[in-house]
Amino acid sequence: MDLIAQLRSGLPEEAVLTDPDVTGSYANDMASFCEAGIPAAVVLPRTAEQVQHVMRTATALRVPVVPQGSRTGLSGAANASDGCIVLSLTKMDRILEINPVDRIAVVEPGVINATLSRAVNEHGLYYPPDPSSWEMCSIGGNIGTASGGLCCVKYGVTAEYVLGLDVVLADGRLLQTGRRTAKGVAGYDLTRLFVGSEGSLGIVVRAVLALKPEPPQQLALAAEFPSTDAACAAVCEIMARGHAPSLLELMDRTSIRAVNAMAKMGLPDSTEALLLAAFDTPDPSADLAAVGALCQEAGATEVVPAETAAESDMLLQARRLTLTALEAVKTATMIDDVCVPRSKLADLLNGCAAIAEKYDLTIGVCAHAGDGNTHPTVCFDAADPDESRRARESFDEIMGLGLELGGTITGEHGVGILKKEWLARELGPVSLEMHRGIKQVFDPHGLLNPGKVF
Amino acid sequence: MDLIAQLRSGLPEEAVLTDPDVTGSYANDMASFCEAGIPAAVVLPRTAEQVQHVMRTATALRVPVVPQGSRTGLSGAANASDGCIVLSLTKMDRILEINPVDRIAVVEPGVINATLSRAVNEHGLYYPPDPSSWEMCSIGGNIGTASGGLCCVKYGVTAEYVLGLDVVLADGRLLQTGRRTAKGVAGYDLTRLFVGSEGSLGIVVRAVLALKPEPPQQLALAAEFPSTDAACAAVCEIMARGHAPSLLELMDRTSIRAVNAMAKMGLPDSTEALLLAAFDTPDPSADLAAVGALCQEAGATEVVPAETAAESDMLLQARRLTLTALEAVKTATMIDDVCVPRSKLADLLNGCAAIAEKYDLTIGVCAHAGDGNTHPTVCFDAADPDESRRARESFDEIMGLGLELGGTITGEHGVGILKKEWLARELGPVSLEMHRGIKQVFDPHGLLNPGKVF
Structure with a gap:
């Protein structure tokens, strides 16, 4: 069975796009100087199970997968590569829970940052991360790039608000990381490993986010x-x-x-x-x-x-x-x-x-x-x-x-394609080797967002 | 060359202890119901280079290494195993820098929590993590277990204050993670991977810690x-x-x-x-x-x-x-x-x-x-x-x-030996497989704190 037929076998008709005029519009994020290829298909799953089907298909047929949120990124991390499956999470956009006692929200990755911010405000709560693109960008994209914003000087970056994740691995298995409690130290911090990994380790399909009480107006x-x-x-x-x-x-x-x-x-x-x-x-x-x-x-x-x-x-x-x-x-x-x-x-x-x-x-x-x-x-x-x-x-x-000056090449935008060579320079060979080892553990066939980050 | 001679070839005489009466006193942390073995030697390095020598020796001779701070842990994570090298970081106890503008401290792992807290107070700064053992426990131990304390409800746990690490890997190479900047998203978050890893991935020899302004007295x-x-x-x-x-x-x-x-x-x-x-x-x-x-x-x-x-x-x-x-x-x-x-x-x-x-x-x-x-x-x-x-x-x-109830088996004490079987139950098989894969990347011969965590 070919790729498209295989994808369609587990996805609704309208969730698999193949018209080149349409798929071409998914080729790029907002970075300059970053090349983009032509995807074989764009898929728009609505459930974790559908994402699992996409990843199982990709692994079976060894087709690369480029995960995408709202494509407001500035480093080319969401750019398509030739023949890839673009996996757009934009249709998974439900806020599943807002809990003022536990101060958490549970969301799907396609929820727009501003939508979540306004929804939690109604409960007297505050989701601080505020990238400039907050009216357009998705929480999944924010998690992928560990986005910052104006509020970070007081409230920190996205990473500090991600408590737990559901992640579909390259082979289609579901991995749960982290927790919905305020504290927890059981095992390695896999949650933080995914935050900022730019789609190279797995597909986030659900996130437990920490919230703060709404502060007075600034x-x-x-x-x-x-x-x-x-x-x-x-x-x-x-x-x-x-x-x-x-x-x-x-x-x-x-x-x-x-x-x-x-x-x-x-x-x-x-x-x-x-x-x-x-x-x-x-x-x-x-x-x-x-x-x-x-x-x-x-x-x-x-x-x-x-x-x-x-x-x-x-x-x-x-x-x-x-x-x-x-x-x-x-x-x-x-x-x-x-x-x-x-x-x-x-x-x-x-x-x-x-x-x-x-x-x-x-x-x-x-x-x-x-x-x-x-x-x-x-x-x-x-x-x-x-x-x-x-x-x-x-x-x-x-x-x-x-x-x-003792700094880093990226404070909040990520590496993507734009800064790949520079990442190697910042990290050095030992760190790069450890990065490659970790990538190999989660994505042994190198199918997730290949050619990005390192 | 045997283990002890090899260790002594790169360490001062007084830094290698072999008298069983002395080494026996390093066998345990403060956990109940956790078995402990008899170490072959206790080493007390004072520099990162000496730690590298210890790890190179351990790898060459395939001898397990149990890293220790002040041994105030409550899960047996610092307990010796038979024939191991106990690597005590207590002599690496210098505060290298306190910087009020950048709000960071740079410390060696053996610094006592209370010593650091008081030192930064003198600069109008605050290092929040305050485990009950804060007068005795070391920052390295705090990092190893991602320690909490009373202040966490407002200030969070140790993990949130670790910006960057120097880590000696199992094979003796030095890995630098993270940064000394307020923000940074270059590559995977290896810093957080080490925090709470209970000495199973590498030996922390230096840490850049974030500080807060000192708050009013509570x-x-x-x-x-x-x-x-x-x-x-x-x-x-x-x-x-x-x-x-x-x-x-x-x-x-x-x-x-x-x-x-x-x-x-x-x-x-x-x-x-x-x-x-x-x-x-x-x-x-x-x-x-x-x-x-x-x-x-x-x-x-x-x-x-x-x-x-x-x-x-x-x-x-x-x-x-x-x-x-x-x-x-x-x-x-x-x-x-x-x-x-x-x-x-x-x-x-x-x-x-x-x-x-x-x-x-x-x-x-x-x-x-x-x-x-x-x-x-x-x-x-x-x-x-x-x-x-x-x-x-x-x-x-x-x-x-x-x-x-949707919780975790450990909020702040860690897994060690005490909760090993329970960790597997909390994580499930997919997560456990990923944990083992990561361990393999950093410690291919399984020499770092074997038998702990998972």
Whole structure:
């Protein structure tokens, strides 16, 4: 029996797509510079049993499988390879349980992050992970890439909210990991092994997620700095003094000007760095006053604290527009994701400015500054081969700088295809050998998302 | 060359102990009912290189290695096996770095938990994990067992504070995992794989730990309840209403009476359950008032809030004495560590009472109630074979009940020898196969802590 017939034998008619015009639309996630192949089929299962059927079929026929969520990823991890089965989890989108006493939610992988966030809010609960794509991205994709977001500086990343998983293995068997209790140390932490594994070890079909009580609404301030160094010094001081901001973001001058050019935000062109801080504490005004004072001590020329949620939203608007504004600078962008110890943030930002000058490129940096997680965004003309080459080289040089500063090549976007060579460089040969050994245990035929990560 | 000569070729004279009177004192951790063998040697390396020498020697000669911290474990995970090398990390006890801006500490594995806690306090920082043995236990041991403690209900377990590790593998190679940045998703989460692996995958020789800002001093209340159900209902209500206590502990009537008998604490004998709650928030009195009201609504007969830190300490004294008091009931105890969803806490406690009656035994339960993590403690006369048998059976039955209630056999103490068969039952065959595969990747000759965990 051929692949399509075999897939159809355990899936409803409408769950197996083979029309090339349709399947072609599943070829890519949102990364630049990442090749994508043509899938043999796209399958849209609705149950764990159907996923098991797909994996049993794939193993029997030795066909590679590329799992996909909402394809908002930025590293090519969800890109199809030629002849693969694209396994889209988007139809498995039920919230199965929300339990305020145990503070957990049980969900299928296709649930959209924003849908879950709003649903738990109705129970007075909070699911913190908030990637920028939260209105579109799926929990399964968040788990696959261990997604971060703006709230991480206080609440941590997706990994810290995954308690247990149901996973379909490459051979179609079901593996349960973790627990639904607050604590548990029985056996190896397989749950965390799957989080961030980018679909290379198994297919998550159900997740038990930890929730927090809903915090008070956050209140923000914006602080303008005459230099990157001053802004980064303020970040270090805020964190060293024990503050717990729910958001601590930085925009460099290139980002500020791009936003100004697009949206007429009226940010002074003399501003070299903009810091945004927010608190969701019982008395955010007091925290903002303390942090505002630290900003001024560090050299801020202006500090604007919001007094209402609406004012906060306005202040954060500039940050939200940054990527769109940088995308408008040239025809294409490459978004980096280097994370350094926050004490090295100034070194990274200054290094990015030097790299931009060296390669004669526009590189805007916005950063989850409190976490030292930066998104240097290289703007270039994709139709210009030399500029494209320089873009790629500068992108790599930024990762090299991140590693030199004791950081990592990826704080939250993952490795995918984009950073595969760089992962090997970050991990080194011993770690890489252990990675390959683990991959072999879970996926002996190398069928799960081949060619990605390492 | 024989084992001892080979070990001595790369270690200082005083770092290799072979006198049976001395090595015998390294045979056990603090678990009951766990067998221990006679080690061939005890080694006390002071550097990662010396640990590498030990592991290279062990691999060359195929000698099993049992890693040890302070041997305060409660599951036999650190017990020697016959002819093994006991690898004690107690001499590697340096704090290498405390960094308030990056909020990290870098430590060797032999650092005592309390030593680290006090050292970071001096920098305005806080290392939350606080196992009861914190004055004696080592960070390496904490990492090996993913230790918990009283603070977990607010701050989580050891696992959440381990950012990166240096690990000596079975063959003596050095593996670096993780990072010193706040975020990072490069590759599989090998760091978490080692946390809680009970020395079965490698030897941790250095750890990067995350720190928190030091919170305000906590203030506690005690609430007396006429029934277990009422106390557990209060726990559920406290958590469902979004409170964030820094401690939420429960003592059952057996524990209360044992403490009364030993220390004349003056707790009324009519009290069926005592709840202790604490807050380290900016306004703990307000939080205590709110939680006190919830306790009263749930049926508390008396609520005593502390007004000073000294009063808090007095209230918590009863909890601290529980284990010692229960140990005084008979000649021996077995401490269980079952964790259930907190919504099932009452079911577990009532079940333990029924099991105590069925086996005609004294079983006192204290619990990290906010986490659903209970420590049913079976008191028995070790010289009485029938009572010992009943103790063991009741201990097992409590684990069975925990699993039935959707819980785990171990919330924080680990598996070791004590719960090996039960781990297999909790994990099931597919998970166990994956565990064995991972073990094989890191330790192909099965030399690291053989016979433990699974």
